Amino acid sequence: xxxxxxxxxxxxxxxxxxxxxxxxxxxxxxxxxxxxxxxxxxxxxxxxxxxxxxxxxxxxxxxxxxxxxxxxxxxxxxxxxxxxxxxxxxxxxxxxxxxxxxxxxxxxxxxxxxxxxxxxxxxxxxxxxxxxxxxxxxxxxxxxxxxxxxxxxxxxxxxxxxxxxxxxxxxxxxxxxxxxxxxxxxxxxxxxxxxxxxxxxxxxxxxxxxxxxxxxxxxxxxxxxxxxxxxxxxxxxxxxxxxxxxxxxxxxxxxxxxxxxxxxxxxxxxxxxxxxxxxxxxxxxxxxxxxxxxxxxxxxxxxxxxxxxxxxxxxxxxxxxxxxxxxxxxxxxxxxxxxxxxxxxxxxxxxxxxxxxxxxxxxxxxxxxxxxxxxxxxxxxxxxxxxxxxxxxxxxxxxxxxxxxxxxxxxxxxxxxxxxxxxxxxxxxxxxxxxxxxxxxxxxxxxxxxxxxxxxxxxxxxxxxxxxxxxxxxxxxx
Amino acid sequence: xxxxxxxxxxxxxxxxxxxxxxxxxxxxxxxxxxxxxxxxxxxxxxxxxxxxxxxxxxxxxxxxxxxxxxxxxxxxxxxxxxxxxxxxxxxxxxxxxxxxxxxxxxxxxxxxxxxxxxxxxxxxxxxxxxxxxxxxxxxxxxxxxxxxxxxxxxxxxxxxxxxxxxxxxxxxxxxxxxxxxxxxxxxxxxxxxxxxxxxxxxxxxxxxxxxxxxxxxxxxxxxxxxxxxxxxxxxxxxxxxxxxxxxxxxxxxxxxxxxxxxxxxxxxxxxxxxxxxxxxxxxxxxxxxxxxxxxxxxxxxxxxxxxxxxxxxxxxxxxxxxxxxxxxx
Numbered sequence: 001x002x003x004x005x006x007x008x009x010x011x012x013x014x015x016x017x018x019x020x021x022x023x024x025x026x027x028x029x030x031x032x033x034x035x036x037x038x039x040x041x042x043x044x045x046x047x048x049x050x051x052x053x054x055x056x057x058x059x060x061x062x063x064x065x066x067x068x069x070x071x072x073x074x075x076x077x078x079x080x081x082x083x084x085x086x087x088x089x090x091x092x093x094x095x096x097x098x099x100x101x102x103x104x105x106x107x108x109x110x111x112x113x114x115x116x117x118x119x120x121x122x123x124x125x126x127x128x129x130x131x132x133x134x135x136x137x138x139x140x141x142x143x144x145x146x147x148x149x150x151x152x153x154x155x156x157x158x159x160x161x162x163x164x165x166x167x168x169x170x171x172x173x174x175x176x177x178x179x180x181x182x183x184x185x186x187x188x189x190x191x192x193x194x195x196x197x198x199x200x201x202x203x204x205x206x207x208x209x210x211x212x213x214x215x216x217x218x219x220x221x222x223x224x225x226x227x228x229x230x231x232x233x234x235x236x237x238x239x240x241x242x243x244x245x246x247x248x249x250x251x252x253x254x255x256x257x258x259x260x261x262x263x264x265x266x267x268x269x270x271x272x273x274x275x276x277x278x279x280x281x282x283x284x285x286x287x288x289x290x291x292x293x294x295x296x297x298x299x300x301x302x303x304x305x306x307x308x309x310x311x312x313x314x315x316x317x318x319x320x321x322x323x324x325x326x327x328x329x330x331x332x333x334x335x336x337x338x339x340x341x342x343x344x345x346x347x348x349x350x351x352x353x354x355x356x357x358x359x360x361x362x363x364x365x366x367x368x369x370x371x372x373x374x375x376x377x378x379x380x381x382x383x384x385x386x387x388x389x390x391x392x393x394x395x396x397x398x399x400x401x402x403x404x405x406x407x408x409x410x411x412x413x414x415x416x417x418x419x420x421x422x423x424x425x426x427x428x429x430x431x432x433x434x435x436x437x438x439x440x441x442x443x444x445x446x447x448x449x450x451x452x453x454x455x456x457x458x459x460x461x462x463x464x465x466x467x468x469x470x471x472x473x474x475x476x477x478x
Numbered sequence: 479x480x481x482x483x484x485x486x487x488x489x490x491x492x493x494x495x496x497x498x499x500x501x502x503x504x505x506x507x508x509x510x511x512x513x514x515x516x517x518x519x520x521x522x523x524x525x526x527x528x529x530x531x532x533x534x535x536x537x538x539x540x541x542x543x544x545x546x547x548x549x550x551x552x553x554x555x556x557x558x559x560x561x562x563x564x565x566x567x568x569x570x571x572x573x574x575x576x577x578x579x580x581x582x583x584x585x586x587x588x589x590x591x592x593x594x595x596x597x598x599x600x601x602x603x604x605x606x607x608x609x610x611x612x613x614x615x616x617x618x619x620x621x622x623x624x625x626x627x628x629x630x631x632x633x634x635x636x637x638x639x640x641x642x643x644x645x646x647x648x649x650x651x652x653x654x655x656x657x658x659x660x661x662x663x664x665x666x667x668x669x670x671x672x673x674x675x676x677x678x679x680x681x682x683x684x685x686x687x688x689x690x691x692x693x694x695x696x697x698x699x700x701x702x703x704x705x706x707x708x709x710x711x712x713x714x715x716x717x718x719x720x721x722x723x724x725x726x727x728x729x730x731x732x733x734x735x736x737x738x739x740x741x742x743x744x745x746x747x748x749x750x751x752x753x754x755x756x757x758x759x760x761x762x763x764x765x766x767x768x769x770x771x772x773x774x775x776x777x778x779x780x781x782x783x784x785x786x787x788x789x790x791x792x793x794x795x796x797x798x799x800x801x802x803x804x805x806x807x
Contacts, residue, residue: 048583049575049590230576243579254480265481267635267801268749 004413005153006427007076018079018476021193026074026425034073034420037186041071044185050178052233052464070469071179073186073420076430076451080197080478083447086149086160086434089343091443092334094145094436097165097321099337101141104320105131115336116329124326126319128282130289134306137213138440141315144206144277145436146170146449149344152412161347161412163431165330167322168314169279172470173435174237176450177202177244179472195477197447203244205437205444206277210245212439213311214274221274221311224248224264226255228280228296233465238279252280257300262310275311282316324373324407325351347412353404361408362399365392368408369460370399383460385411414460417471419453429454431462432473448473483577484639485802490573490589491627491643497566498620499651503527504553505613506699511546513691522662524549530658531561550609555600563616564600567593570623582630585623592619638743642797645743649736650790652700656723657783659696660716693719700731720779721771733786734766740793747801755796762789 003011008019015023045051051066078086103110104121105128111118121127146166151158180199184191207223214221227238229251242249254264255273263270278285284294289302304310320326328349331342350357352370361368365384372380382395399406416427434449451471452462462468507523525544528534533552536559541548556562574581574589581589596616599605605612624644631637693714697703702722709726710718727734741763744756774782 046594047587047591049578049586230572239579248480248483249577249579250480251482254482267479267481267484267639267747 004427004429005151005158005415007151007415007417007430009418018077022075022077022190025190025193031424038071038073038420041073041182041186042068044182045071045178048178050174050236052236069175069464070455071182072428072453072455072469072471073183074418074425075183075472075474076417076432077474077476078448080476082160083197083475085343087445087447089160090147090434090436090445092338092340092343093147093162093165093330094142094438095443096334096337097145097167097330098139098141098438100333101167101315101318101321102136102139103337105134105317110333110336113336115332116326120325121320124320124323126317126323128317128320130302130306131315131317135308136315137215137311140213140438140440142167142318142321143209143213143313143315143438144170145438146172146433147344147436149432149434149449150347150412151415151432153415154412158415160344162330162344163347164324164327165322166433167318169281170433170435171234171237171279172433172450172452173202174240175470176435176446176448176473177240179450179470183472194474197475197477199446199448202435202446203241205446206241207245207247209437209439209442209444210275210277210311210313212441213313215308215311218274222247222272223275223277224250224273226250226252226276226278226280228252228284232279234279241277252284252294252296252298255298255301257298257304260304260307260309262298262301262304273310275313277313282319285312285316324371325353325404327407347409350408352399352406352408357408358403361406362396364408365396365399367411369411370395370406370408373405373407383411386458386460411460414454417451417453419455419469419471421455421457426457428457429460429462430471447475479580479635481802483580484635485798486573486577487580487636487639488643488797488802490570490577491640492647493566493570493573494589494620494623495644495647496561496651497563497570498617499648499655500531500553500561500563500566501613501616501620502699502701503530503655504550505610505617506695508546508550508609508613509698510691510695520546526658526662527553530654533559533561554605554612564596567596567616580636582626584626584630588619588623588626592623595619635747638746639801641743642740642747645736645739646790646794646797648731649733649740650787652723652731652733652736653783653786653790655696655699656720657780657787659692660720660779690714697722702729702731705729717771717775720775724774725766725769725771727767734763737763737766744797749800752796752800755793755800758789758796759793762786762793 008016008023010016045068051068100110108118110116111121148163148166149160150163151160153159176199210223211221223245224247225238225242225245227235227249229235232238239249248264250264256263256265256270258270262273262276264273280296283291285297286299286301287294287297288299290297301310302316305312305316328346328351331346334340334342350361350368352358352361361370365382366387368384370382370384382392384392387395414429414431417430418425419428421428430451430453432449432451434445437444451473452464453469453471454460454462454467455469456467459467504527507527510523511520521544524546525534527549528537528544531553537544537549537552540552540556540558552559553562555564557564559565571589571593574586578586599612599615627637627640631640693716694703696719697706697714700723706714706719706722709722709729712718722729722732724733726732727738729735737759741759744752744759748756
């Protein structure tokens, strides 16, 4: 495998233009100063309580389960023109995905046209038949979308690819916001040297989006954020977003259904709720409709939803569009619904459910990445080039037993970005998750997104649960 | 606001206040133990402290005898003791974390920082090195917590429930402290019908009464020593100490002052079903406002305080029922 595309340095050893000023500044910083800034950042994150919970793990004191996500001091910089193109691509893609979900739960034109195989949709565990024929405000299902993008050198010099779409409850946006705050606090001088596009208005856009999709006839909608509770790994983010938007953070136990509406229990009696930004998975939303053992949801919610008296963001059933077995068809959706050529590329993907694809994958396991169709968080996957013979053999058996559960992709040499590690500054692999907000009238983003970095040398797994960290992401104004 | 949010706020404030009062009692006992005194007196101080908090039984499950080191450890850092400062600060922080969106950033960070720093100090051996400074630190973190609350929060329901929690807990704690400290001096009941009503004014009621250190310790534990001098400009006499801590509305830790705050904040959050709770709170407040110390002493201080604690407990139940416990759908 040839060396990965580096965001700061070209293969010839020169600086990319967007990093010239920064690199010059970085050279002047003593390692000791950087180290103390890093310690300061850690101290502040801990004091502010920007932590995430790891299931079944202990923190460094062996006491609780709250951990910090490592924050890297060196920003990932994206030139303005590159971002503009990417943003267009994101809007196009998310618009097509929303059209697809709407179609799947109504006319199913795309299935009739044979563009996406009907059985892949209708027999998919993510297909929610309860949603058939249900009208949602503005026809929007995925109000908040997190599109994972990687850059790899496949011959044309560092192309962006969509690795996966996250249309259920994408998380991480609070880190995007906190990372920027932290950078401005630690290195204010850098922001006077660069024209960095701001991101702090994200909660405003989010609130605007949520208000715009309230049930019809509601003028001053009551918006709430629904969290599984303080022991959820993303609890900080739920609380943060509720606070930033100035809306209530509720748990399932705070909600109840009466006479066709959803209410929350307040100190002044029941209060009607119109829009729920829910950070609880479909399965747990309504014990009467889905998992009966769920205590995280609200009994009867689905009926209210189907009657159009409450808006859920994201809608129930969006998983049908971000399923890894559906992913290969997204470029075709763009053409089918919008009549446009896709701006963002997919990573070439083999579907192990197809006989020919499976044969190819089995013959090339050592060079492919094989993922579970419904997996998340970097679990249940094989990274061929990094795996031992025994691991490959073990995975082969698992794959052959249930091929439909897997897809495979070439091992992309994810781009690297210089990162401040214990040994000094070294390249580490990164990805990018921009957040896209859809209200039916608008499709908006804030410039950049969350850059995740695999801190282990050579590692391609950026998930926070697997030792990943984050960086501030700068989009420079041209 | 959400009932659950109000509940967390109420308990966050209560636990912080309880941590402070525990630190106050420990500090006074510790300071007293540095004075020359008989082993009996010292023991009485520590066992009294356990009985104030109704923890004698729990303590005896773990330790054979009562001594300063063990009692302090039990009350400061014992994770199995739900009333230890460690557990109070943990609970305050957990409650804050559950509703951090309803708090200002400063309030949340103060709670979080207190918890992190408390554990760091324990680990660094700072409690063993200087218990006095350690208790002082807990007290000041509580001052800070209250100050940052009043100084940064919107004056809405969230603040009112925090204040109700603070003062209800303080009323409870002051009453317990008084009860135990007065009993410690006189066995069954210091002032009570058993010895024929109130002591004659000015006359020492028991030999211990001359023990300036005992009374000044009680006063110091509620930051009342200087206040006493200022208010009475006289030698320290038990009935005046009782009056100061029960009836003076201008003494910030007195029962009267606490009830004034509880009632004022309860009125601000009143809802359709809270009238009975408000009535009870107002009645308790009036009893204190129009009460006289000689009457209270004539019926017996212990009986009076026991009844007061029952009424405060009952108020807590009413507040939970009317505002905090989720209403049926």
